[in-house]
Amino acid sequence: MDEHEFIEHVGKTYTRGSMQDRVIRELIVRTIQPYLTRKMVGLQLGYAEGVDTGILVPLLLELDVVEGNISFIREGKKKGYPNVRFISSLFEELALEKTGRQYDVIFAIYVLEHVKDVGVLLDRVRRLLLPDGIFYVVVPNSRALSRQLARHMGLLLELDDFTAHDLEHGHRRIYNRVRLNRDLEHAGFKTIHQGGIFLKILADFQLDQLYRAGILGPSQIEGLYKLGLEYPELCGSIFSIAKKNEQFTLELGGA
Secondary structure, eight states, X not given: OOHHHHHHHHHHHOOOSOHHHHHHHHHHHHXXXXXXXXXXXXXXXXXXXXXXXXXXXXXXXXXXXXXXOHHHHHHHHTTOOTTEEEEEOOGGGOOHHHHSSOEEEEEEESOTTTOSOHHHXXXXXXXHEEEEXXXXXXXXXXXXXXXXXXXXXXXXXXXXXXXXHHHHTXXXXXXXXXXXXXXXXXXXXXXXXXXXXEEOOSOHHHHHHHHHTXXXXXXXXXXXXXXXXXXXXXXXXXXXXXXXXXXXXXXTTOO
């Protein structure tokens, strides 16, 4: 199947209504919020259920959302956000000609593990980022405690193996901190802050069961978030906040 067909297929397998998905996305925005101001214009790669979009909207002046899945765009437009513009495009085909502007902040939340060519995507991001803009990347972490537990249970042979969940959701690569740092550096970014989000003890579906049972609540969520700051290597997700590497940009002639 071509890339458009792939995106539509993955959209149909997307897990909807997951409490863990909502929790982690709220924590993801919480982590970047100190870097945001109401004067910023942002670009978000991907919409899905729009959980993080809804949290970002009041934090920014304007937000453009790029999405390749037509049904996700249709659902997003129903929200009627006054400061959000939806752009239909594959991420790798995004360019200034489509957006009409550069951005103060670009969000790639659970994107890099999905795209066909990470290098092409990161090059597009760098060109769309203003000279002093920030790039916020979040990816699943192969060394999460939940994956390490799965390996010792015999469910995974290696930490960087694909799970059935990974494949169902269209993941094309598995990230750890070394790989994420390498991809960003090779694409001309310098990381100014990095860490982990939410110390993940079990798989998503198991965490959802604990939320429904009332075993995990706000205090436990807060504890697991703070533990994640202390033990980023065991978190379910890792993040990087990056800027353009000025030397790399100069070598490319100002791109």
